Amino acid sequence: MDFSKLTVKKALQEIKSGNLDPFELLNYYIKNIEADNNKPTPLNAVIKLYKQQAETAVKKRSPEAPLSGLPVLVKDNFHVKGQETGCASRILQNYISPYDGGVTEKLKQAGAVIFGRTNMDEFAMGSTTEHSLYGPTRNPFNRDYIPGGSSGGAAASISSGQSLCSLGSDTGGSIRQPAAVCGAVGLKPTYGLVSRYGLVAFGSSLDQIGPVTRTVEDSALVLQHIAGYDQRDTTSVNRPLPDFSNKLNHSLKGKKIGLPREYFTKDLNEEIKKAIDKVVAFYKQQGAVIKDISLPATKYAVGAYYIICTAEASANLARYDGVRYGRRSSKAASLQDLYFNSRNEGFGSEVKRRIILGTYVLSSGFYDAYYVKAQKVRRIIKNGFNKAFNNVDLILTPAVPELTAGIGEKTDDPVKMYLLDIYTTALNLAGLPGLTVPCGRDSRGLPLAFQMVAPYFQEDDLLHAGHIFDKENNFQDLL
Amino acid sequence: MKWDMVIGIETHAQLNTRTKLFCGCRTSFGDDPNVNTCPVCLGHPGVLPVFNIEARNKAVAAGLALNCRINSMSQFDRKNYFYPDSPKAYQITQLFHPICSDGHLTITVKKDNTVYNKTIRINRIHIEEDAGKLKHAGADESHVDLNRAGTPLIEIVSEADISSADEAVAYMQKLRSLFLYAGVSNCDMEKGNFRGDVNLSLKPAGSKQWGNRTEIKNMNSFKSIHASIISEFKRQKKILENGEKIVTETLLFDIEKQKTRPMRSKEEAHDYRYFPEPDLVPCHISNAEIKNIAASLPELPDAKFKRFTEEYGLNSYDAGILVADKHLAAYYEKAVAACREQPKKICNWILVEVNSYLNENNLTITDFSLPAEHIGLLFQEIGKGTINGKMAKEIFPEMIQSGHKPAAIIKAKGLQQVTDDSLINSIIDTLLAENPDVVKQFKAGNTKVVGFFIGRVMKATNGKANPKLVNQLLNHKLK
Numbered sequence: 001m002d003f004s005k006l007t008v009k010k011a012l013q014e015i016k017s018g019n020l021d022p023f024e025l026l027n028y029y030i031k032n033i034e035a036d037n038n039k040p041t042p043l044n045a046v047i048k049l050y051k052q053q054a055e056t057a058v059k060k061r062s063p064e065a066p067l068s069g070l071p072v073l074v075k076d077n078f079h080v081k082g083q084e085t086g087c088a089s090r091i092l093q094n095y096i097s098p099y100d101g102g103v104t105e106k107l108k109q110a111g112a113v114i115f116g117r118t119n120m121d122e123f124a125m126g127s128t129t130e131h132s133l134y135g136p137t138r139n140p141f142n143r144d145y146i147p148g149g150s151s152g153g154a155a156a157s158i159s160s161g162q163s164l165c166s167l168g169s170d171t172g173g174s175i176r177q178p179a180a181v182c183g184a185v186g187l188k189p190t191y192g193l194v195s196r197y198g199l200v201a202f203g204s205s206l207d208q209i210g211p212v213t214r215t216v217e218d219s220a221l222v223l224q225h226i227a228g229y230d231q232r233d234t235t236s237v238n239r240p241l242p243d244f245s246n247k248l249n250h251s252l253k254g255k256k257i258g259l260p261r262e263y264f265t266k267d268l269n270e271e272i273k274k275a276i277d278k279v280v281a282f283y284k285q286q287g288a289v290i291k292d293i294s295l296p297a298t299k300y301a302v303g304a305y306y307i308i309c310t311a312e313a314s315a316n317l318a319r320y321d322g323v324r325y326g327r328r329s330s331k332a333a334s335l336q337d338l339y340f341n342s343r344n345e346g347f348g349s350e351v352k353r354r355i356i357l358g359t360y361v362l363s364s365g366f367y368d369a370y371y372v373k374a375q376k377v378r379r380i381i382k383n384g385f386n387k388a389f390n391n392v393d394l395i396l397t398p399a400v401p402e403l404t405a406g407i408g409e410k411t412d413d414p415v416k417m418y419l420l421d422i423y424t425t426a427l428n429l430a431g432l433p434g435l436t437v438p439c440g441r442d443s444r445g446l447p448l449a450f451q452m453v454a455p456y457f458q459e460d461d462l463l464h465a466g467h468i469f470d471k472e473n474n475f476q477d478l479l
Numbered sequence: 480m481k482w483d484m485v486i487g488i489e490t491h492a493q494l495n496t497r498t499k500l501f502c503g504c505r506t507s508f509g510d511d512p513n514v515n516t517c518p519v520c521l522g523h524p525g526v527l528p529v530f531n532i533e534a535r536n537k538a539v540a541a542g543l544a545l546n547c548r549i550n551s552m553s554q555f556d557r558k559n560y561f562y563p564d565s566p567k568a569y570q571i572t573q574l575f576h577p578i579c580s581d582g583h584l585t586i587t588v589k590k591d592n593t594v595y596n597k598t599i600r601i602n603r604i605h606i607e608e609d610a611g612k613l614k615h616a617g618a619d620e621s622h623v624d625l626n627r628a629g630t631p632l633i634e635i636v637s638e639a640d641i642s643s644a645d646e647a648v649a650y651m652q653k654l655r656s657l658f659l660y661a662g663v664s665n666c667d668m669e670k671g672n673f674r675g676d677v678n679l680s681l682k683p684a685g686s687k688q689w690g691n692r693t694e695i696k697n698m699n700s701f702k703s704i705h706a707s708i709i710s711e712f713k714r715q716k717k718i719l720e721n722g723e724k725i726v727t728e729t730l731l732f733d734i735e736k737q738k739t740r741p742m743r744s745k746e747e748a749h750d751y752r753y754f755p756e757p758d759l760v761p762c763h764i765s766n767a768e769i770k771n772i773a774a775s776l777p778e779l780p781d782a783k784f785k786r787f788t789e790e791y792g793l794n795s796y797d798a799g800i801l802v803a804d805k806h807l808a809a810y811y812e813k814a815v816a817a818c819r820e821q822p823k824k825i826c827n828w829i830l831v832e833v834n835s836y837l838n839e840n841n842l843t844i845t846d847f848s849l850p851a852e853h854i855g856l857l858f859q860e861i862g863k864g865t866i867n868g869k870m871a872k873e874i875f876p877e878m879i880q881s882g883h884k885p886a887a888i889i890k891a892k893g894l895q896q897v898t899d900d901s902l903i904n905s906i907i908d909t910l911l912a913e914n915p916d917v918v919k920q921f922k923a924g925n926t927k928v929v930g931f932f933i934g935r936v937m938k939a940t941n942g943k944a945n946p947k948l949v950n951q952l953l954n955h956k957l958k
Contacts, residue, residue: 079525234759235757362753
């Protein structure tokens, strides 16, 4: 069997029919990861492997479970009981999780085998996976380039054949953008569809867990088993789940797809624009109706996003104080020292920058001018999408504004890095689901992708549209 | 110069829920350190709070007891500060949208020999979580106990309608009584689950212009509230009369020295950077739910007071004392139920005989072993003429000690009153014959001397004669 051509769907079928030994499958990925780690410039996508735990899980699996024997990687900000939940941060080094997160539980119940943890920007803060305690992750298509971020490890693990399914988290594009950059399929579900319990919080009102996979079909399949109400997360929504794969093979005829003109300005790279044009042409050919629409508040999204996410992060990360768990500075003569030194030694520069920014926007005298204003912008952005969805079924946009940067290119100027999220953050502010799907390669051979957006909780329609393109174009076989 | 006090009080009451505000840990007091904790109340990464509905209902009950408006939507906010007793480094509280607003309560204050009522307005009640406790062991060692972290509190903020130390104490006592009636808090002041912060400023008598205020924090006895106000009044008066200004600051009351002292300097003034808690959805409550909670409330002190004065004819002073303590009022009603004819006398008995027994033995009414019905039965015996009041006092200790009903004790001791006319008449005859001088005095119009003969008859019968009957027979003989 050619493991390199496997998908989640195929693997599950083969395991079920007895043609594929899940131990063999698990070992295939572990071997790939270990072999890559020995290369002179490793991808560094997977930072922790749990071979023994995984083998036990395969042994103990129930053959009837829907994801029985499927090896899965999780981002380093997921809680898996007994594993080191590190968030690629020094401050959580050696922190062992005392509990399973909601998604972890669901994965285990569904028979999936969590065998390792993927690299990320520290506390998911970054768009390049260069801000990690474990060093940068590299782009599988060309190791001199970034894999995107913050779920760069998850994205790189998929297109390098180190995993069939890797779960990431998306606060401002952290699943979709790296998936786009690495030639994988990335899904950020509607806020509230997937439990955040056990996901280390960055921006609580924005964070959402989603899968990175090789195909859209796989994305639908995995979503089915991680979505759903969790009473431990009061922001998760208690509603019946549709069959996310149900519509995949429907026709797109008559579907109205909007192209927001604010996403196609001169800021958009010409090569990317050309690739998107081809995607639009494909959808037209499929019978979809393409409409020019406007999302006027788009240009305020990144600004509002960086106020809200840093404000929330400044409070969310305050608990890492060296008192109860995690890293405590050895230079702690007083309580003040304990706080200052533990946090100073424990956090990297991008995390510090965002904590300071968030503290500033919440401080007395600035709260109204920043935080309250940003929340108003957020409302306007939400309303803009709602209005647009009165006229169209889906919205199609580029995933990123520019060609993939080289390693180190974005680290000097954080604002440059923040602007990589220009097309993705608005969805987190609005809480809408978004999917990025590979759609070609640039002149340097690096992957290109588009983003599709659907109304709240219409992941079935979103995945449907993505699948039609994916099935016909097969860009996942690029590597 | 004469000064008026302007006082507002912020009271913290711990709600007596079974579990903590945002997790399932027990709220019990006095356990070993850190046993009642879990990842949520320890502030581990990735956890989320879930609002305890029992706490919501108790807060609403408190609001109803204080005649508040119950807000159909309330919301939680984060209050950010670093301290080892605060695991998340923020407290979840309600700043912008409290659960209850605009209430009032009426206090009764005794001043010199007069009693007056006053209405104190309640600005708001909000729900928040308590912090843990620090135990300092020497100069360079402190221990953190997080058993209390996350227990539910309500904070009741009064308007600045209070004008004296007596009123402040009456306010706190009334609040406490209301909460005990409503069953929302155990209000155990020694355990710190009912404590007050006093905000005090002075203004020239009659002036409308308020002065700068100071806040005296965290007092958990009526005594210290009273004493701190007296002491702080004197301190502020002296400063103002020296032509100086009051510095707005937070104070602690030193009970030993009977003086307030600064808690923290202004340089350390906190910026709490409040913002809406993104991990909790807004708290909604319907009118039907509010009605249910209202219906489940027992009769509250004001209504009970009215009923005691009207139904039992008690004077307002006595009714006030009974009603102030829910258990005492209940005891009284049980006693009256066993002897409907003597509500006033039973009240006196409880306030004098029972209370002095309790005081002598350092007991409270809830520890009192004597069933209330037995007091009613005792008054039945008096009513029937079996015993008189003096004899009742004699057998009371035995009733308490043995737990036997009064009738049984009377019978066993042969304590029945002497109601035999001929026996009493023969005693009277002997007495009249022995004391011709006194008889003369009576005939001369000094009717008071009857008392002399009554006393002698009682003595001769060992106090068992029915005094009413003796009086009757004596008057008959002397005429």
